[in-house]
Amino acid sequence: MSATKQAKKSRLRQIIAVVITFGYFSPILWLIMTAFKKRIDIFAIPPKFFFVPTLDNFRYSVGRGMFWGPLINSLVMSVLAVCLAIVITIFAAYAISRFRVPASKFIMFLVLSLRMMPPAVVVIPMFLMYRLLGMVNTHVGMVLLYTMFSIPFTLWMLKGFIDELPRQFDDAALADGANPLQVLKDIILPQLGPALATVIIFNMIFVWNEFLFSYILTGPETRTMPVQIAMGIYTDKGVDWEYVSALSTIYVLPVLAAIYVLQNNLLRGMTFGTIRR
Amino acid sequence: MALITLRELTKVFNETVVAVDKVTLHVPDNAVICILGPSGCGKTTLMRMIAGLEQPTEGKIFFDDDDVTELPARERNVAMVFQFPAVYPHLTVRANIAFPLIAEGVKKDDAIRRAEEVAESLEISESLDLFPDALDAGAKQKVSIARAIVRKPRVFLFDEPLSNIDPNMRVDMKSLIKKLSRDVGQTFIYVTHDQSEAMTLADYIVVMKDGKVLQYGRPEEIYERPGTDFVGWFLGNPGMNFLQVEARKFENTWCLVSDHISIPFDGLKNLETGKRYKIGIRPEHISLVDDPKEVISGICDMVEPMGGRKIVHLKVGEDRLRVKVDPNRSITPGEKVYFSLPPEHIRIFDIETGRNIPLDAV
Amino acid sequence: MNEIRLENIQKAFGKKVALDDVSLEITKGTFTCVLGPPGAGKTTLLRIIAGLERADRGRIIIDGVDVGALPPAERGISFVAQDFALYPHMNVYKNIAYPLKLKKMDPREIDKKVREVAEFLKIEKLLDRNPEQLSGGEQQRVAIARGLVKDAALYLFDEPLTNLDYKIREDMRAEFRKIQQETGQTIIYATSDSVEAISMSQHLVVMNEGIVVEYGNTLKIYNRPNQLFTARYFGYPPMNLIPARVQKETSLETNYFSIAIPPELGKQLKGMNLTAAIRPESLQISQDGMKNKSVVFDSKVLLTDIIGSDTIVHLEGEKGFSDRIRAFVPRAYNALPGTPIKAGFDIKDLYIYDAQAEKLLWKGDV
Numbered sequence A: 001m002s003a004t005k006q007a008k009k010s011r012l013r014q015i016i017a018v019v020i021t022f023g024y025f026s027p028i029l030w031l032i033m034t035a036f037k038k039r040i041d042i043f044a045i046p047p048k049f050f051f052v053p054t055l056d057n058f059r060y061s062v063g064r065g066m067f068w069g070p071l072i073n074s075l076v077m078s079v080l081a082v083c084l085a086i087v088i089t090i091f092a093a094y095a096i097s098r099f100r101v102p103a104s105k106f107i108m109f110l111v112l113s114l115r116m117m118p119p120a121v122v123v124i125p126m127f128l129m130y131r132l133l134g135m136v137n138t139h140v141g142m143v144l145l146y147t148m149f150s151i152p153f154t155l156w157m158l159k160g161f162i163d164e165l166p167r168q169f170d171d172a173a174l175a176d177g178a179n180p181l182q183v184l185k186d187i188i189l190p191q192l193g194p195a196l197a198t199v200i201i202f203n204m205i206f207v208w209n210e211f212l213f214s215y216i217l218t219g220p221e222t223r224t225m226p227v228q229i230a231m232g233i234y235t236d237k238g239v240d241w242e243y244v245s246a247l248s249t250i251y252v253l254p255v256l257a258a259i260y261v262l263q264n265n266l267l268r269g270m271t272f273g274t275i276r277r
Numbered sequence B: 001m002a003l004i005t006l007r008e009l010t011k012v013f014n015e016t017v018v019a020v021d022k023v024t025l026h027v028p029d030n031a032v033i034c035i036l037g038p039s040g041c042g043k044t045t046l047m048r049m050i051a052g053l054e055q056p057t058e059g060k061i062f063f064d065d066d067d068v069t070e071l072p073a074r075e076r077n078v079a080m081v082f083q084f085p086a087v088y089p090h091l092t093v094r095a096n097i098a099f100p101l102i103a104e105g106v107k108k109d110d111a112i113r114r115a116e117e118v119a120e121s122l123e124i125s126e127s128l129d130l131f132p133d134a135l136d137a138g139a140k141q142k143v144s145i146a147r148a149i150v151r152k153p154r155v156f157l158f159d160e161p162l163s164n165i166d167p168n169m170r171v172d173m174k175s176l177i178k179k180l181s182r183d184v185g186q187t188f189i190y191v192t193h194d195q196s197e198a199m200t201l202a203d204y205i206v207v208m209k210d211g212k213v214l215q216y217g218r219p220e221e222i223y224e225r226p227g228t229d230f231v232g233w234f235l236g237n238p239g240m241n242f243l244q245v246e247a248r249k250f251e252n253t254w255c256l257v258s259d260h261i262s263i264p265f266d267g268l269k270n271l272e273t274g275k276r277y278k279i280g281i282r283p284e285h286i287s288l289v290d291d292p293k294e295v296i297s298g299i300c301d302m303v304e305p306m307g308g309r310k311i312v313h314l315k316v317g318e319d320r321l322r323v324k325v326d327p328n329r330s331i332t333p334g335e336k337v338y339f340s341l342p343p344e345h346i347r348i349f350d351i352e353t354g355r356n357i358p359l360d361a362v
Numbered sequence C: 001m002n003e004i005r006l007e008n009i010q011k012a013f014g015k016k017v018a019l020d021d022v023s024l025e026i027t028k029g030t031f032t033c034v035l036g037p038p039g040a041g042k043t044t045l046l047r048i049i050a051g052l053e054r055a056d057r058g059r060i061i062i063d064g065v066d067v068g069a070l071p072p073a074e075r076g077i078s079f080v081a082q083d084f085a086l087y088p089h090m091n092v093y094k095n096i097a098y099p100l101k102l103k104k105m106d107p108r109e110i111d112k113k114v115r116e117v118a119e120f121l122k123i124e125k126l127l128d129r130n131p132e133q134l135s136g137g138e139q140q141r142v143a144i145a146r147g148l149v150k151d152a153a154l155y156l157f158d159e160p161l162t163n164l165d166y167k168i169r170e171d172m173r174a175e176f177r178k179i180q181q182e183t184g185q186t187i188i189y190a191t192s193d194s195v196e197a198i199s200m201s202q203h204l205v206v207m208n209e210g211i212v213v214e215y216g217n218t219l220k221i222y223n224r225p226n227q228l229f230t231a232r233y234f235g236y237p238p239m240n241l242i243p244a245r246v247q248k249e250t251s252l253e254t255n256y257f258s259i260a261i262p263p264e265l266g267k268q269l270k271g272m273n274l275t276a277a278i279r280p281e282s283l284q285i286s287q288d289g290m291k292n293k294s295v296v297f298d299s300k301v302l303l304t305d306i307i308g309s310d311t312i313v314h315l316e317g318e319k320g321f322s323d324r325i326r327a328f329v330p331r332a333y334n335a336l337p338g339t340p341i342k343a344g345f346d347i348k349d350l351y352i353y354d355a356q357a358e359k360l361l362w363k364g365d366v
Helices: A002-035 A056-064 A068-098 A104-116 A119-133 A139-164 A167-175 A180-191 A193-209 A212-217 A225-232 A241-270 B043-051 B093-104 B108-121 B137-150 B167-184 B195-201 B219-224 B229-234 C042-050 C092-102 C107-120 C136-148 C166-183 C194-200 C218-223 C228-233 C263-269
Strands: B004-013 B017-027 B032-036 B058-063 B078-081 B155-159 B187-192 B204-209 B212-217 B241-250 B253-257 B262-265 B276-281 B287-289 B296-305 B310-316 B319-325 B336-340 B347-350 C003-013 C016-027 C031-035 C057-062 C077-080 C154-158 C187-191 C203-208 C211-217 C240-246 C251-254 C258-260 C274-278 C284-286 C295-307 C310-317 C320-329 C340-345 C350-354 C359-363
Touching (some): A068 A139, A068 A180, A068 A193, A119 A139, A212 A225, B004 B043, B017 B204, B032 B043, B043 B155, B043 B187, B155 B167, B167 B195, B167 C194, B167 C310, B187 B195, B204 B229, B212 B229, B241 B319, B296 C166, B310 B336, C016 C057, C016 C203, C031 C166, C042 C154, C077 C136, C092 C107, C107 C136, C136 C154, C166 C194, C203 C218, C211 C218, C211 C228, C228 C274, C228 C350, C228 C359, C240 C320, C251 C263, C251 C274, C263 C359, C310 C340
Parallel strands (some): B032 B187, B155 B187, C031 C187, C154 C187
Antiparallel strands (some): B004 B017, B204 B212, B241 B276, B253 B262, B276 B347, C003 C057, C240 C274, C251 C258, C274 C350, C284 C340, C295 C340, C310 C320, C350 C359
16 A cells, blocks of 8 residues: 555656756747747747747748857857867866965965956956957957956866875876876876866856857957847847747757766766765 | 574675675584685675675575574674774774663663773773774774674674784784684684684684685694695695696506606505696695705795794796795705605695595505 | 985974984895884885985985985886875776886887786786776786886885785785895885795884884894884784893893893893893793703793694783783694693893883893
């Protein structure tokens, strides 16, 4: 008797869990569904859950222009900025973790405080600086900006990971005749897999999602997806739902794909240090 | 107090790794049983099954006549001492030892008195008021042992309790545990890879390898008559020496012959003429002789002084022998030495199976 | 110049002094053991020689060059740590090859050397495995192989056999000695095991609490430990230490026996707190009388530990078990607890220590 009661209870729990998960995911689902609906279906009341999917919206958006440009900008900037940030940071993280770097605590504080600063506070000075340097509306300028914003998180994460790697391996390699750079290359880097996955994902998402700086500092040639979505909403005929939904769907797909592929590593990365190997 | 019976006990991990393979044992009451074997032989798994920390895949465990196979650890009334001392850092030594009693509901005064008695027998009375942090590894392990002893369990289980202790303290701890086991008079099961611990402590030794019991018996019996070549090598410090020979019959005398040795060996009806065998002899049974008449010779390869004794490594053709000699005897590497192999100390093993071939005809 | 010299090495971690004014000279081509209890500073000493730790003060001179400021890679040393530290992301072959790869050696040469050393240590079948698939003993062999594969002026081993199976230790001990004998390498080997120290090393450094207690030829130290600490620590089983005093100038008295001593010595020792020491193997026991020993006393058997062909016989002490006296008998010897027994030794095997200053005052053979 109690067994059937138990089963009923757990069934109920499952249903609740499914409902909550569905609620959580519904905005994205709504968005993706909209992208595949005809204009009439988009505005149907009550909303239509069953419809004949169509690629019309995508065809229309490509035709409208400002479709491939922002997508490529977003992709290139996020990949370049994240790679650059990792290359620069890995040396810093290794140095701060393993050697006595003067004022390393202060450096870490400074770097992190940059990240914690509300963007709205620094965006105007940034704009003035960039204008002075002639870097407004340039690809290089934007990549450098995002690199700078990716560094703090990367540094904190990588330093934490390297701190957790047993020093005995460093010592063994040093005694084997390696110099510190070789230790980094041969011993530390190969063990940083999960850490790098975590850092790549989080920074990519940050750059990919970033709106404010892109809005202020880019022009039509360097504009990224979030800004283009915002700016492309209104047209002469009112809100252009077809364009926004198609663009947004394209926009979320890489993020979902990346998280799906790297989720195991991500999980390992985020729990690193809490569970001993 | 308990008689322990294991019946075809088997443990398989991940459906493929056979850690313990059909072990059947009958452990007498109030005896110290050492489970001896190299790491990975299944000895710890076997003990953990007896403790109830591991569920056997097959087989049964009995304490006296009770089938305890399905019982969880806390209901088996066993006390266990692990490789690493398990002490509560926030309690004094006295409170640590008294803890299991107080947890059982014994009155505090009685528990403390009992704890102090046990501490006395383990020579840690002076540390009673200290916290474990102030103790070295050996003393901490004594506290864990005291905590196991203070209760009156049916069985004591020791899992390599001395392996992480300073070797100098180990000698003393060994004797201490031996004395304790005599005083307490309970069934002790003691897992170790150190043959000297097993030889010192055990009333009975179980030699294990690859999940199987190779031999079970009294220490001196196993030492004198190893069932396999592995047992011969594993017991003893250093272990048994082995040489490959051929059994031959010249007229009426049997001889064990190789390129370098020839030993007359009488009436071996169990051996086959012309077949190759492995002979084993213990280092202390090889005697070096000064007279080079009719004896075997070898070249000294290395000398290991050991304080009270000395181990000489000899090269005899391709074979290597270790010989225990008087520490005052001087030998230098490169020297030619003569020695004899007394037939009464030679054990014969099958080359393929490694099994001892009994010499009932001698 | 053919030596390794340490001059006044000082090292502290925070307030804890790890090494206190350590000076040593190590002859090339010898096997030196550093013996001491855990926390004696052995590991720190080795790490400082290897360059993994910087000394606060003092000089390290290898082949006439002060290497104190050099990084480990430039010191020409090889170091095997106690915790193996096999690189988890490399297989056994790559682990062993790594020191040679760093030297930019020709791959064919590397392959030859790796296989040679693997064969020597009987791990040639493991070369394709990953460290996590190896047993403790196998991991240790791989670590030793990685330490031995490169040519170094000095090989450092930090308790490499601790935590290994007893039987593996027995074989590896002989192995280490053989390696050194055959290659003539300079080895410094830290251990807390007396048996390892006496069976392997030519020279011995006894350490305790960051200080070099005694240093010299291993057998000489064994036969004549000048410090009470060495007497207590170096030996298996450890030496018997018995409180003693001189009241009348002609005899040394303990609770077990008294011995006639020369009056000059008696005058010197009178009133001092003394410790009489006898090695367990110098103590002979017998149930009948003993004529060949100069000092004989009565006791009772407490326990006999038969270890194959040897026996440690524990004799009842003043307080029973806690201050028992041990005799090492090189054969199987069995007696029931409580059996009355006679123990005897030669006066030449007796050591007398100053119990306060912990120094050797007199040995019976002089």
